[in-house]
Amino acid sequence: MQNLNLYSRGDKLFVRINIFLLTLFALSTLYPFIYIAAVSFSSGSAVTSGEVIYRPIELTLAAYEYVWNESQFWVSYMNTFIYTIFGTLVSLLIIIPGAYALSRPQLIGRRFFNLFVAFTLWFNAGLIPFFLNMRDLGLLDSYFGIIVGFACNAFNVILLRNFFEGIPQSFEEAARMDGANDFQVLWKVYLPLSKPAIATVALFCIVSRWNGFFWAMILLRDESKIPLQVFLRQTIVSLTNDEEFGSTLLEAAYSYETVTAAIIVASIIPVLFIYPFLQKYFNKGILLGGVKE
């Protein structure tokens, strides 16, 4: 923390208000997590009667036991990993060279291609045509369809392209003089200099894949291929409709709320591990010292 005495009175007030607002913001985003975690460890009756606010009531692992013994949970968990890992890899494989090419001033037709990519940010075919397109390509109910069909994201391409454009052209020229070809320039110079941007894009890919729900629900019928988010939805739908599950088990240790909360907690954990791992790439000033302006 910086020494507050170095600030003027007005600035101190400003800093305090900032801290207050940011704390409020942090709590408001944190609370749903806390609540869900508390629910997942509480008994079904405690949740139904509205006793759970921020800590588990009648602590139990019943919901987790239920989830643990549900084989479909493990299948979809596995699928989510597959979609996330391969989806992210394929995305990076397409986005990085694409963004690099679009960032080069010597690219013939650069304006056109850039417009072409940006266009998809505002206009796309929409649900039905896209679905029909995927169907005609035989990509329904297929891992390949989900992984490749959503690999290229215009926003990420533009983000990375802008970052590449910000790297002084003289690095490319120096590398060319040193004998590098296009791929070597990209691989040995631009990629190492772009770690923060690539980490950002990778994180976007990972999170959107991990949380990917809508298209997976539309395009996948086969239970053995659905990801966790779709399974979660199915669980919610089936358990709320299941009269017995709610009423006859009034005294049971779990309810559909605690079960869904347990699935959500299970699905959040891996993402929590990824961010700190990528965090180290978000350091600034990597270009420092290479060129003198």
Add this chain to the structure above:
Amino acid sequence: MSQVVLEKIVKSYGEVDVVHGIDLTVDSKEFVVLVGPSGCGKSTTLRMIAGLEEISGGKLSIGDRMVNDIAPKDRDVAMVFQNYALYPHLNVSENIAFGLRIRKVDKEEIKRSVSEVAEILGLTNYLDRKPADLSGGQRQRVAMGRAIVRHPQVFLFDEPLSNLDAQLRTQMRAEIKRLHARLGVTSIYVTHDQVEAMTLADRIVVMSAGRIEQIGTPMELFMNPVNRFVAGFIGSPPMNQIKATIVAGVDGPEAKISDSVSIPLSRAEGLASATGQSVIVGIRPEDVLLEAAGGEPSVPLEVNLIEPLGSEALIHASVGGEPFVIKTPTHGDIAHLNDIRQFHVNVDRVKVFDEKSGSALYQADQARG
């Protein structure tokens, strides 16, 4: 054989020509400096030689190959950039080795070359540092190391010293000269600093607005500028240029500056016919006598400002309302310089240029170096 030959080299960006047909032969092992004001096309020319900029017209050869359509990496040239362009993520040793690694040179060989280059440039103690942790001078050295480690046929420098402070620049200038003497590699060096040009060059190419004004040794350019542009560009402070008219004098043509002052142009063959022509008389600030030795024409002046430089001083004066600068030894005292009311022209050093075309009509003295 690693001479570089430019024949009618043209560069245009769309409709705009920025380099208008340059002819230049840089001999093997020669050190040639391109100078000129900002925007005259020096960098563009250099970058065309490097292969970083496409050549719009003309023919470029390096060694005995025409290289117009050859990629930079296959031209066997190395370049030192103004901003150094060191790879920030690599340390000094990796920066120097980069080009060799790309070329898949043997690991042991790379190690040997890098330590040899580090030795030459005094970088041995910094091999593990990242560029960010180096001083400006050290970065500059790494940039040079990256160029020399490959033993290219030609070195290209684009204002390599312009980011350094004055003292370091002088030091690095000497170092570049020493390196060139040691390695004997054909070098083309761009700068707009004429001191760098004068001290480093075997030959200087003065450019302006995409054209070559003059090519010659530093002393040739200094003593015999072919036009007003070169006369004004080479030499510091620049040559004074005064309007005059050619008149017929007793011993031959004279340049008449004012009703009372004429400068005899004794050796001016061919100028006799130019009587009546409007000309510009060029007098270098240091070619002025404050005390007449005998018979030199004297010109009245008004002193405006004295700038002491130590052993010398600059007198900013006006002659017939036009600014005129004199450089003179101080002998430790500048007070008396304020009392100067006139100067004497060293007629052996006077240049005369055509007022319209700017080209030299008359050079009193010929270069001796």
